[in-house]
Amino acid sequence: MKLSLNLNGQKHEVDVDPNTPLLWVIRDHLKLTGTKFGCGMAQCGACTVHMNGSPIRSCVTPVSSVQNQQITTIEGLLTSEVSREASAVVNAWEDIAVVQCGYCQSGQIMSATALLKQNPNPSEKDIDDFMSGNICRCSTYVRIKQGIQQAAQSMALADAGHTAEPLYYDAAESNPQGGDHHVA
Ligand code: FES
Numbered sequence: 001m002k003l004s005l006n007l008n009g010q011k012h013e014v015d016v017d018p019n020t021p022l023l024w025v026i027r028d029h030l031k032l033t034g035t036k037f038g039c040g041m042a043q044c045g046a047c048t049v050h051m052n053g054s055p056i057r058s059c060v061t062p063v064s065s066v067q068n069q070q071i072t073t074i075e076g077l078l079t080s081e082v083s084r085e086a087s088a089v090v091n092a093w094e095d096i097a098v099v100q101c102g103y104c105q106s107g108q109i110m111s112a113t114a115l116l117k118q119n120p121n122p123s124e125k126d127i128d129d130f131m132s133g134n135i136c137r138c139s140t141y142v143r144i145k146q147g148i149q150q151a152a153q154s155m156a157l158a159d160a161g162h163t164a165e166p167l168y169y170d171a172a173e174s175n176p177q178g179g180d181h182h183v184a
């Protein structure tokens with residue numbers, strides 16, 4: 001069955017079973033592999049994308065249910081309605097070197113940007129509560145929280161007309177042999 005999908009600001013037509021999870025349409029049909037498969041049961045957050053700016057788990061979302069909605073994946077995040085938050089998050093992620101293996105990080109960044117859009121000055125508890133559905137098998141939770149706090153601070157400083165300085169040490173500078181860190 002032909003379905004129409006609005007993804008990263010572009011219309012796509014896909015010929016799939018309407019019950020196909022959105023994740024597999026994104027990865028297999030549209031070849032956007034930044035969104036990851038983890039548990040397939042809405043338990044880990046690896047497959048997080050945005051629907052109209054809010055995070056959803058694409059592994060349990062039938063593609064037919066998101067027709068006529070604005071879907072954003074990690075590939076379209078910097079040009080989406082949360083572009084300001086996304087830029088702040090990506091810069092903080094690089095400053096702090098949040099990423100280890102990278103597998104969970106697309107989902108973490110999707111959730112972090114949605115949090116900052118809803119709440120630009122989250123408390124630690126706000127961050128813990130909002131991010132609790134995103135699992136990281138490398139346990140980068142402390143740095144993820146620091147990244148969100150730094151992103152929030154950089155946006156507040158920009159609003160006040162100041163340039164943001166990293167709140168935390170720059171791991172890449174401290175350890176130039178530290179290897180590459182990629183969101184796979
Ligand atoms: S793969 Fe969707 S929540 Fe784990």
Ligand code: FES
Pocket residue numbers: 099100101102103104105135136137138139140
């Ligand atoms: S699973 Fe490896 S960085 Fe989160």
